[in-house]
Amino acid sequence: MNERKPMAELKAVDWDLIVVGGGITGAGIVREAARRGCKVLLVEQADFAWGTSSRSSKMVHGGLRYIAAGDIRLTWHSLVERERLLREAPGLVTRLGYWFAHYDKTFPGPWVFGLLLSVYDLLARVRDHRYVARAKFLEQMPGYREQGLRGGSRYTDALVDDARLVLRVLEEAMGAGVCVRNYTRVEAPLLHAGEVVGARLRDVESGETVELSCRTLINATGAWADRLRSTITTSKRVRPLRGSHLVLASERLPVREATIFMHPKDGRAVFIYPWQGRTIIGTTDLDHQQDLDEEAHISRAELDYLLSAANHEFPAAALVEADVIATFSGVRPIVSSGRGLHPSQEKRDHSVFVEQGMITVTGGKLTTFRQIALDVLRAAAPRLGIVVRDRGEAVFAPAPADRLGARFGRAARQIEALPAEEQALRSGLDYSLAEMRWSLRHEQVVHLDDLLLRRTRIGLLYRQGGSEFLALIAPLCRQELGWSEERWQAEVERYQRIWQRSYALPA
Ligand SMILES: Cc1cc2nc3c(=O)[nH]c(=O)nc-3n(C[C@H](O)[C@H](O)[C@H](O)COP(=O)(O)OP(=O)(O)OC[C@H]3O[C@@H](n4cnc5c(N)ncnc54)[C@H](O)[C@@H]3O)c2cc1C
Structure with a gap:
């Protein structure tokens, strides 16, 4: 990754594109823009991936529940991207089995669930699901709640280190000439004749400011999107929803693969899964009303909610607070329907809108970052004079699939030196x-x-x-x-x- 360029040097360049926000969305956009020959700057007010992109559930997935909710398009796009990332970033994105336990007289039973999984696999163009009876299921998921248990369905999705995914995409972008700078906030867009023509940047560490012009300014600030928009419009689009997770020592809740189940309290889907040698329980989904400038944090009610979910599924584990090694919470930048829906009913798809020349993108998923980037560039294309076609080019150059290669891509060999x-x-x-x-x-x-x-x-x-x-x-x-x-x-x-x-x- 290149050095943090001095602020004054940024002025010397005639930028085509300034992207605000160093999460996966911003990283994906600059990667795609650079390969189309644009001069691109990305700035992040804190650290790269500091926002939601380091605090997601870390799944590269189609999202079974989106099919169940009828959102086939989002599921399909996500599954295509999942398969692509598994191919292109081996070791960083890894396939994992997911289990769903079936109980007497509960919906969905194995048959209906199997049908759902057939559609899921069809969209991903894989054949990767099966049903096993009770005894076999308990071999896979020892300690699972046994009363009324009939068996379990297994399918596959994938896991990732989300922050390293952002860094790897940025690394690829920089290899194609993009300049990136963290701890640099865009304070406001610059306007000329009612159109956005640049941005005022502040180095958060030194306080130094600089005004830069660009052909297109892209607001990829996720949950913060309305804040940057507020300088040009009073309308609000984003509904910040918080999701929290618990990290446990794997000895206290050993799971080889993931399990998804409905919380006994409200029927919401909860996951328990292995990640980097630990076990994660997540997530919650509620309106986030705290200050966005502080990293979100779990509430006591969320802690109790997640622990009670895990104890309901794995009664013998008898998990208590002391078993929790760490917690983390992210804020979903959901584009609000404005209809006062329950948080879990709001759509997870991304939205792109152009206001006075500034392009805002928000919502979406980690998994679909490449497709989001292409949609954003299509909106920017007339200003940039580029043509945006999805040629399906790889995001990542080939890198070793070992531990270092997964984390650092091509730089792995230099680290070994x-x-x-x-x-x-x-x-x-x-x-x-x-x-x-x-x-x-x-x-x-x-x-x-x-x-x-x-x-x-x-x-x-x-x-x-x-x-x-x-x-x-x-x-x-x-x-x-x-x-x-x-x-x-x-x-x-x-x-x-x-x-x-x-x-x-x-x-
Ligand atoms: C709890 C939870 C679990 C999730 N799990 C998954 C999952 O398993 N799989 C999946 O695919 N997706 C998941 N998602 C969704 C996914 O994490 C997000 O869609 C994605 O991370 C959003 O990325 P982003 O770049 O748009 O936003 P962010 O990662 O939040 O990045 C926006 C950045 O903009 C910066 N910024 C804000 N204002 C300014 C400014 N004025 N100047 C400069 N920088 C600024 C912020 O500091 C921030 O770093 C989850 C989301 C949540 C909340």
Whole structure:
């Protein structure tokens, strides 16, 4: 990843496109724009993937429930993209079995569910589902609620490290000439004769501002989209909905594959699944009324809701709060129907709209980022003078499917060339010193939380946000970022404050 360019240097370029927002949507757009020859700048007010794109459920999936809700188009697009990502980003996106248990006198039974799965597989052009009777199901899902159990249906979807997906897409974009800069906020679009012609940017760290002109400004700020729009229109489009998750030690709830079930309280779908050696329970779905500038955090009611769901399905596990290693919450940028629907009934599809020349995109899914990007560029095409056809080109250049290749793509081989003594995994930590050194050197790490929550996922995977590893990491930060002892202490305090507020159990 390239260096954070000085603000003044940004002025020297005649930008075709400035994309606001460094989540998966912004990353996808700049990747597609660059390959069509545009001069592109992407800015992110915090860290890359800091928003929803590091706090999703981490599934690359069609979304069975979207078929059930009749949204075949979204499911189909998602499944096509799922298969593409499995092919193009092996190791980063991995296929996983999902189970649904069937009980006496409950809907849907195996037959109806099997029909749904046939459609699901047909749309994905795979054949990957089956039904097994009770005993076989319990072999796969030991500890599952047994009373009235008939058997289980299995299908497949996929999992991803969401933050690394964003970084890998950005990496590809930069390889094609895109300039990206984190901790850079767009304060307002610049208008001329009622049309957006540029943007005023502020470096959040230094306070320095710069005004840039561009042919098209794209607002890819997800849940924040209305805020940037508010400078040109008073209408509101986004309904922020929060979804929270629990991360547990896998010993406390060992699941080899995922299970999806209906919460006994309200019939909403809840997942329990393995991710990076831990077990995740998620998610909730409720209106998010807190300040969007703070990372969202789980409430006590959500914690109880998720624990009670897991204990209902796995009664013998008897999970309690103390089993939770970490929590994380994301905010869905749902385009509101305005009809006061229940959160779970709002559509998950994306919307693109043009207002005074500024293109806003919001809603959608991690999985469909490539298709969202193409839709946005179609809206921008007349201004950019480009033609946008989906030629189905690969997003990712071929990279090794091993651990480093999955996380870093082609850079994996350069990481392996770092000192041999830094390559080993040690002290139970699933990240080598070499890969952290690489991130510090090349991935625009500005704060310690960038490294611990998004370049690596240490903050999600280890108790107390991985504080036991800080002594190991401190020398790397000093060497690569030139941090003094004082700066290191300030960074640790900042990280622990963020972790306690947004990744720990609710106060
Ligand atoms: C709980 C939950 C679970 C989900 N699970 C899945 C899943 O399993 N699979 C799936 O496919 N999808 C899932 N999704 C949906 C998916 O995560 C989102 O659709 C996607 O991450 C949105 O990406 P984005 O880039 O549009 O928004 P974000 O990732 O939020 O990025 C927007 C960025 O814009 C930045 N920004 C805001 N204002 C400014 C400004 N003025 N200047 C500069 N930058 C600014 C923000 O800091 C933020 O980083 C889930 C969503 C939620 C909430």
